[in-house]
Amino acid sequence: MNYFEQLNVSAGHYGKNGQAIITEVWSKLRCIASNIMNAITGQTFQMNQIINLKEVMQITGLSRATIYNILDERHKHYDPTFPKQANFTVSRVGWSAWEIHQWIEFKLASR
Numbered sequence: 001m002n003y004f005e006q007l008n009v010s011a012g013h014y015g016k017n018g019q020a021i022i023t024e025v026w027s028k029l030r031c032i033a034s035n036i037m038n039a040i041t042g043q044t045f046q047m048n049q050i051i052n053l054k055e056v057m058q059i060t061g062l063s064r065a066t067i068y069n070i071l072d073e074r075h076k077h078y079d080p081t082f083p084k085q086a087n088f089t090v091s092r093v094g095w096s097a098w099e100i101h102q103w104i105e106f107k108l109a110s111r
Helices: 003-041 053-060 064-071 097-109
Strands: 093-096
Touching: 003 097, 053 064, 053 093, 053 097, 093 097
Parallel strands: none
Antiparallel strands: none
16 A cells, blocks of 8 residues: 555545545655655656656666566565556556656665
């Protein structure tokens, strides 16, 4: 479950109005985070950019097998905080670049 899904679960206690507020706040936070990342890295970072497995591997330094083990709920290295991939076609998946970077920041902050 990604951070947005966790917020939506929490918002469920407050009804539709709570979910709308959480969605609006989340959108603003993503925009702020994107601007901060642009300022720090000097790169243009698009918060809605979709990246493929090879790019996820380059950004995280993880192997293909490790990424899929982290995503597998039955595996001992399963990490529910790792962003889930989105299926675009039968054979193509992608990840949100913003969520991957957010996951890395979360891991660094939790050490």
